[in-house]
Amino acid sequence: MSSNVPIIILREGTEDIKKREARTQNINAMMAITETVRSTMGPKGMDKMLVDSVGDITITNDGAEILDKLDIENVAANMMVNLAKSVDKEVGDGTTSAVIFCAQLLQNALELIEQEIHPKPITNGFKLASNKTIQIIDEISKKISEDNEELLKGAAITSMNSKDIAAVKEYFAELALKAVRHVAEKNEGPIFDKVSNIKVIKAPGKSLKDSELISGIYIEKEKVNSNMPDVISNAKIAIIRKKLEIVKSEYDSNIMIKSPEKIQQFLDQEKNMLKGYLKYFTDLGVTMIVNNQDISDKFGAMLSKEGIAAIKSLSDDDIKSVINATGGTQIDDLKDLREEHLGFAEKVKFEKIGDDDYTIFSGCKNPKTVAILLKGGLEKILNTAEIALHDVVSVLAKIIDTKTIVAGGGATYIEVAKRLRTYANEISGKEQLAIQAFANALEEIPRTLIANAGLDVIENMTELRAAHKTPEDKWIGIDTIENKIGNNMEKGIIEPAELIKHIVKAGGELANLILRVDRIINAKAAERD
Ligand SMILES: Nc1ncnc2c1ncn2[C@@H]1O[C@H](COP(=O)(O)OP(=O)(O)OP(=O)(O)O)[C@@H](O)[C@H]1O
Numbered sequence: 001m002s003s004n005v006p007i008i009i010l011r012e013g014t015e016d017i018k019k020r021e022a023r024t025q026n027i028n029a030m031m032a033i034t035e036t037v038r039s040t041m042g043p044k045g046m047d048k049m050l051v052d053s054v055g056d057i058t059i060t061n062d063g064a065e066i067l068d069k070l071d072i073e074n075v076a077a078n079m080m081v082n083l084a085k086s087v088d089k090e091v092g093d094g095t096t097s098a099v100i101f102c103a104q105l106l107q108n109a110l111e112l113i114e115q116e117i118h119p120k121p122i123t124n125g126f127k128l129a130s131n132k133t134i135q136i137i138d139e140i141s142k143k144i145s146e147d148n149e150e151l152l153k154g155a156a157i158t159s160m161n162s163k164d165i166a167a168v169k170e171y172f173a174e175l176a177l178k179a180v181r182h183v184a185e186k187n188e189g190p191i192f193d194k195v196s197n198i199k200v201i202k203a204p205g206k207s208l209k210d211s212e213l214i215s216g217i218y219i220e221k222e223k224v225n226s227n228m229p230d231v232i233s234n235a236k237i238a239i240i241r242k243k244l245e246i247v248k249s250e251y252d253s254n255i256m257i258k259s260p261e262k263i264q265q266f267l268d269q270e271k272n273m274l275k276g277y278l279k280y281f282t283d284l285g286v287t288m289i290v291n292n293q294d295i296s297d298k299f300g301a302m303l304s305k306e307g308i309a310a311i312k313s314l315s316d317d318d319i320k321s322v323i324n325a326t327g328g329t330q331i332d333d334l335k336d337l338r339e340e341h342l343g344f345a346e347k348v349k350f351e352k353i354g355d356d357d358y359t360i361f362s363g364c365k366n367p368k369t370v371a372i373l374l375k376g377g378l379e380k381i382l383n384t385a386e387i388a389l390h391d392v393v394s395v396l397a398k399i400i401d402t403k404t405i406v407a408g409g410g411a412t413y414i415e416v417a418k419r420l421r422t423y424a425n426e427i428s429g430k431e432q433l434a435i436q437a438f439a440n441a442l443e444e445i446p447r448t449l450i451a452n453a454g455l456d457v458i459e460n461m462t463e464l465r466a467a468h469k470t471p472e473d474k475w476i477g478i479d480t481i482e483n484k485i486g487n488n489m490e491k492g493i494i495e496p497a498e499l500i501k502h503i504v505k506a507g508g509e510l511a512n513l514i515l516r517v518d519r520i521i522n523a524k525a526a527e528r529d
């Protein structure tokens with residue numbers, strides 16, 4: 001948005017609404033969104049039950065998931081949902097916090113606007129405060145080595161404290177850390193970009209504690225023909241992109257099917273073409289075919305007679321994992337297929353896990369991926385665990401990449417707010433008020449944690465603020481599991497510094513964007529213009 005007067009077009013708007021009203025309307029819509037997730041935050045947060053239009057029910061307390069499922073009309077409110085999504089994408093956790101912070105920032109801005117302060121100095125002040133916050137976090141954050149098991153596990157557990165699998169958080173912290181370390185060892189560059197190499201496979205039955213880490217890659221595909229072997233040892237794998245069926249245009253156009261002999265001729269021709277395909281594979285001793293295109297039933301049957309197994313219609317991501325792990329090269333034209341293009345795995349196995357069929361490649365040359373086999377009695381538990389694991393591996397990867405942490409449970413927000421207020425005193429004019437408003441909005445995070453734990457907000461906030469006297473007190477926060485105020489860094493309530501930086505930066509940017517909007521125009525009217 002580069003013009004001075006960005007325009008937001010709201011579907012429900014009927015006319016050019018007065019400036020202040022437009023702003024208020026947007027902010028109110030955003031506050032409404034915030035209320036849907038506010039009570040889920042922190043260890044004592046509550047679950048939400050979502051019912052979609054066909055009546056399917058999801059029970060979750062993951063901010064990202066709830067927001068993803070909301071059906072929202074207001075554009076500003078939708079931007080709030082996108083804020084959460086961006087935080088999820090950039091750090092993988094902290095979506096609820098970002099939404100709560102941004103909404104509070106806007107609420108505080110609205111109060112300033114009601115005192116006849118123009119939005120311009122407010123947005124300026126917010127920008128100053130946001131930059132200062134990043135600087136403060138860089139100053140206070142703790143540098144750690146990537147081998148620091150204890151702190152990394154602390155961060156993993158902190159991320160799970162607010163999820164329904166808290167009972168197995170120690171076990172999952174180890175599992176997740178092992179998975180992240182495996183991926184870190186086998187890949188180059190930032191690990192955060194590689195967390196998708198950690199596959200989560202849900203296997204109903206037993207309990208979460210029976211979940212395990214398995215090396216090798218899991219592709220959710222069954223073999224093309226049930227007569228193909230269940231296990232292939234020392235598999236020679238052809239990875240191709242080629243429809244293995246006969247398309248009509250490939251037939252001789254001059255076959256006119258008039259007599260039974262002609263039909264036979266037609267069928268023979270098809271068979272010969274398929275035989276031609278087959279020969280490319282048998283000549284090279286291929287025992288496994290991986291194709292991201294279709295394979296006809298007929299060809300599947302021919303393969304199975306030769307003892308060759310195959311899977312078809314793989315996604316690009318799955319093909320990529322097979323290529324990476326087995327060291328093969330994907331080929332489009334079978335004529336080009338050579339020995340050196342084949343991938344290798346000590347074992348390829350077809351197995352049903354829960355309700356799903358998997359092809360498992362193990363003993364690969366270069367397994368860049370790893371799988372977590374999640375076990376659990378109920379589907380809801382498995383889904384919750386899967387979502388929680390996504391947050392955990394993201395958090396761990398972020399810390400290993402950036403090697404900086406801060407304390408959770410509101411500690412960092414209280415410390416930053418305190419330092420921002422000191423900074424505000426150096427700034428003159430209306431901007432000073434905006435920086436103070438920014439500091440107050442940061443404290444909405446500890447305030448919400450306390451409120452959600454059913455504790456007295458004023459009492460605990462006063463105590464927390466008073467406890468932050470010297471720089472040594474910077475990690476004093478609240479533990480809402482034990483309901484105690486203390487040094488959360490020592491307690492192992494830990495978050496990536498990057499997480500809070502991103503929450504503040506993204507939340508601040510969105511608030512400023514919304515504050516600059518002062519007109520709402522009906523979509524139809526705008527079209528006519
Ligand atoms: N033992 C604890 N005591 C107090 N606060 C805690 C504790 N453990 C974690 N927290 C805090 O809980 C907050 C995270 O809550 P939650 O995971 O529900 O929301 P989020 O991370 O902002 O969003 P989401 O996980 O839904 O993407 C963080 O501020 C974290 O410091």
Ligand SMILES: [Mg+2]
Nearest residue numbers: 093094159162
């Ligand atoms: Mg979280």
